[in-house]
Amino acid sequence: MEQSPDKNILVTADGIPLKTSLARAQRRSKFVAFMMVFPLLFFIMIGFIVPIVDMLFLSIDNSIVNRILPNTVESLKNWDPYANELPDEAVYASMVDDIKKAKKAREHTKIGTRLNYESSGFASLFRKAGRKVQKIDKPPYKEALIKTDKRWADIYTWQVIKQNSSDLTDGYYLAAFDFTRKFTNGKVEPLPEKDSIYIKLFFRTLLLSTLITFLTFVIGFPVSYMLANVPTRISNILIIFVLLPFWTSLLVRTTSWIALLQQEGVINDFLILIGIISEDGRLAMIHNATGTVIAMTHILLPFMILPLFSVMKTIPKSYLRAAISLGAHPWVAFWRIYFPNTGPGIGAGSILVFILAIGYYITPALVGGSSGTFISNRIAYHISNSLNWGLGSSIGVILLVIVLFLFILYDRIIGIKNMKLG
Amino acid sequence: MNTFLRVMTASAVMAMAGLVGQVMAATELVVVSWGGAYTASQQNAYHAPYMKRNSGIKIINDDSAGSAVAKLRAMSQAGNTTWDLVDAVASDAMMLCDEGLVDEIDHNRVLASAPDGTSATDDFGDFIVSPCFIPQIVYSTTFGYRKDKVSRPMTSVCDVFDLVNFPGKRSLEKKPINNMEWALICDGVAPAKVYDVLGTDAGVTRALAKLDTIKSNVVWWTAGAQTPQLLADGEVIVGSTYNGRLFALIEEQKQPVAMLWDWQVFDLDGWVVPSGGKNKAEVMKYLRFATDTQRLADQAKFISYGPTRASSAPLVGKHASLGIEMAPHMPTDPENAKTTLLFNYEFWADNRDDLDAKFNAWLLK
Numbered sequence: 001m002e003q004s005p006d007k008n009i010l011v012t013a014d015g016i017p018l019k020t021s022l023a024r025a026q027r028r029s030k031f032v033a034f035m036m037v038f039p040l041l042f043f044i045m046i047g048f049i050v051p052i053v054d055m056l057f058l059s060i061d062n063s064i065v066n067r068i069l070p071n072t073v074e075s076l077k078n079w080d081p082y083a084n085e086l087p088d089e090a091v092y093a094s095m096v097d098d099i100k101k102a103k104k105a106r107e108h109t110k111i112g113t114r115l116n117y118e119s120s121g122f123a124s125l126f127r128k129a130g131r132k133v134q135k136i137d138k139p140p141y142k143e144a145l146i147k148t149d150k151r152w153a154d155i156y157t158w159q160v161i162k163q164n165s166s167d168l169t170d171g172y173y174l175a176a177f178d179f180t181r182k183f184t185n186g187k188v189e190p191l192p193e194k195d196s197i198y199i200k201l202f203f204r205t206l207l208l209s210t211l212i213t214f215l216t217f218v219i220g221f222p223v224s225y226m227l228a229n230v231p232t233r234i235s236n237i238l239i240i241f242v243l244l245p246f247w248t249s250l251l252v253r254t255t256s257w258i259a260l261l262q263q264e265g266v267i268n269d270f271l272i273l274i275g276i277i278s279e280d281g282r283l284a285m286i287h288n289a290t291g292t293v294i295a296m297t298h299i300l301l302p303f304m305i306l307p308l309f310s311v312m313k314t315i316p317k318s319y320l321r322a323a324i325s326l327g328a329h330p331w332v333a334f335w336r337i338y339f340p341n342t343g344p345g346i347g348a349g350s351i352l353v354f355i356l357a358i359g360y361y362i363t364p365a366l367v368g369g370s371s372g373t374f375i376s377n378r379i380a381y382h383i384s385n386s387l388n389w390g391l392g393s394s395i396g397v398i399l400l401v402i403v404l405f406l407f408i409l410y411d412r413i414i415g416i417k418n419m420k421l422g
Numbered sequence: 423m424n425t426f427l428r429v430m431t432a433s434a435v436m437a438m439a440g441l442v443g444q445v446m447a448a449t450e451l452v453v454v455s456w457g458g459a460y461t462a463s464q465q466n467a468y469h470a471p472y473m474k475r476n477s478g479i480k481i482i483n484d485d486s487a488g489s490a491v492a493k494l495r496a497m498s499q500a501g502n503t504t505w506d507l508v509d510a511v512a513s514d515a516m517m518l519c520d521e522g523l524v525d526e527i528d529h530n531r532v533l534a535s536a537p538d539g540t541s542a543t544d545d546f547g548d549f550i551v552s553p554c555f556i557p558q559i560v561y562s563t564t565f566g567y568r569k570d571k572v573s574r575p576m577t578s579v580c581d582v583f584d585l586v587n588f589p590g591k592r593s594l595e596k597k598p599i600n601n602m603e604w605a606l607i608c609d610g611v612a613p614a615k616v617y618d619v620l621g622t623d624a625g626v627t628r629a630l631a632k633l634d635t636i637k638s639n640v641v642w643w644t645a646g647a648q649t650p651q652l653l654a655d656g657e658v659i660v661g662s663t664y665n666g667r668l669f670a671l672i673e674e675q676k677q678p679v680a681m682l683w684d685w686q687v688f689d690l691d692g693w694v695v696p697s698g699g700k701n702k703a704e705v706m707k708y709l710r711f712a713t714d715t716q717r718l719a720d721q722a723k724f725i726s727y728g729p730t731r732a733s734s735a736p737l738v739g740k741h742a743s744l745g746i747e748m749a750p751h752m753p754t755d756p757e758n759a760k761t762t763l764l765f766n767y768e769f770w771a772d773n774r775d776d777l778d779a780k781f782n783a784w785l786l787k
Contacts, residue, residue, distance in 0.1 A: 120772050123771040123772045127520060197783045200786050262657050369642055
């Protein structure tokens with residue numbers, strides 16, 4: 001290494017300042033490191049980030065109205081929806097034109113389906129218009145369109161179209177929070193108590209998931225303690241019993257619970273046999289919330305036991321012995337010394353079980369009846385059955401926000417770095 | 423050795439050429455259906471006899487009817503429709519027709535008349551629910567009940583709502599469709615007026631109030647296999663499901679279950695012709711044969727779904743393997759079809775979102 005003219009800067013043999021040379025070398029190794037994680041990063045982008053962003057977008061996207069009815073949206077701009085009079089001839093003319101084009105592109109039923117989410121009847125209104133509109137070739141368009149269906153003479157129809165004509169909508173979120181927009185005056189109101197669905201389901205999901213998490217802890221803790229404190233030879237065999245359910249199909253496990261818990265099932269028959277209940281007093285343990293809690297506690301139990309077990313394994317047995325030899329009652333020693341050390345395992349297990357539980361839908365759908373279904377059952381319904389993806393996405397986004405909020409809360413109170421998966 | 427090889431190669435090439443020639447001569451029709459027992463029934467009743475009569479036609483079964491809508495959309499976009507004929511439920515057929523992915527059909531021109539000369543449109547009647555749709559079978563959503571767990575046979579759908587004479591659990595599908603109609607009929611609404619009443623808020627409240635009377639005794643199902651299982655286990659005394667499932671439960675598994683056909687709700691399955699298909703002339707000839715009176719009656723030998731032609735009903739024979747008379751098991755049999763509803767596509771397309779929300783809110787109460 002030589003001294004450069006500027007005595008304060010170190011340079012390498014070829015005269016490049018050491019700092020630059022070092023940065024260059026580091027850049028190369030950073031690049032290599034990046035390339036090594038790139039496949040994973042790419043996978044996460046495609047498989048995780050992109051779908052979530054897409055879901056966020058779907059829950060507010062309303063561009064379909066502007067795309068299929070561009071002229072109508074334009075000519076409705078000057079129409080006051082609350083002035084209590086029908087739009088003028090120009091609006092009807094552009095509607096006829098838009099439906100003709102949509103019919104040609106075979107998209108007129110899509111706009112009907114979209115608006116039907118906001119107000120019942122639009123599906124048939126647009127299907128009918130698509131069938132009849134080709135015959136309308138000269139003004140007055142207003143009369144002609146009303147002739148196809150008298151609902152076109154209803155101000156309400158136009159109020160709905162006008163108020164859903166922007167490219168973004170809050171309609172799906174309003175529905176997901178049990179609110180509704182009155183199109184006659186544009187005001188947003190909560191649904192009457194008897195018609196509300198989603199808020200109740202969110203609360204039920206959180207409540208039952210908390211209960212399930214607590215039960216897995218109560219059942220899982222002693223099991224993990226035993227597994228961690230018997231000789232490895234035995235614990236290896238016992239851990240197979242914990243893992244066995246993992247190797248069995250979820251549907252099989254759920255259906256077995258049906259066979260066990262139903263009113264004509266094994267457990268009820270047994271209870272009658274030993275005389276605890278009478279033939280008329282068969283317990284309803286399935287097709288309700290009880291069924292969901294029992295089946296899911298069983299299914300999620302390994303996710304509590306495994307992190308607890310791996311944390312307990314690392315707690316030196318000498319801690320307890322030291323406490324006892326210093327005069328602590330065994331119970332006090334356990335409670336004050338051993339239990340606090342299992343904290344990271346409890347944290348990890350609880351978070352794992354809780355987050356899995358609030359997203360579950362197959363088990364609640366099969367054993368939950370009407371009182372044991374979760375919010376995810378509604379998401380699944382809207383994604384695969386009613387095909388109202390906007391509403392499904394908005395519920396999904398709300399669920400995501402709740403999970404993130406609880407996660408941050410956990411981090412603030414307990415600290416995420418105290419979590420240990422093993 | 424060399425000579426031997428040469429001879430072998432030559433003969434192989436000739437055999438190949440012969441094979442190719444044969445394949446070239448036959449027109450292949452790709453027919454898309456649901457697979458399993460259903461495709462088998464079509465193979466036996468339609469495809470095999472047709473190919474026997476027309477040696478130039480080879481029918482190839484494709485079991486992807488479950489994803490037909492999505493695939494037809496993709497094929498149409500790619501401009502390469504490889505399917506010639508597709509089996510679809512009526513609601514999908516209507517959607518495909520709206521989107522222009524399947525052809526409109528002149529039913530009287532394409533399809534055969536009944537043996538007595540009745541035109542195809544009259545013979546199929548109300549079952550032609552879309553100009554693109556050629557009805558094939560009727561299936562119904564109806565009830566089965568445990569004969570050994572009721573004091574007297576159930577004869578009316580209103581018995582399902584009668585907890586006094588028929589105590590015990592019932593299983594109903596976890597959606598408003600069908601349940602709302604039955605509730606209103608049993609609440610005294612004239613069957614012809616059901617959809618008028620259900621279209622009003624008061625009507626919805628009325629239907630839910632009727633369902634409220636049995637709510638605590640209902641097990642809600644989401645998959646068609648659940649009711650047969652619940653009946654077999656004795657969990658419920660009566661439950662709704664598709665009639666084919668109940669047929670299997672009663673005749674194949676010999677469970678003590680009987681049918682309650684009152685106010686069964688018909689739904690349809692039939693053919694649609696993809697717009698871009700390449701063998702349309704051949705497809706039309708095939709359709710004329712496969713949907714005539716005798717062929718529709720023949721299919722009932724293999725599966726317990728009813729023929730959509732009125733003229734087929736008297737021709738329904740015995741089950742091909744069980745050897746029992748199939749007519750009494752047909753949803754369309756006059757004895758079973760005294761009171762029926764046809765699934766109201768238009769009403770439910772408009773009101774499904776709204777009524778579904780109200781129904782689910784009611785379930786949560």
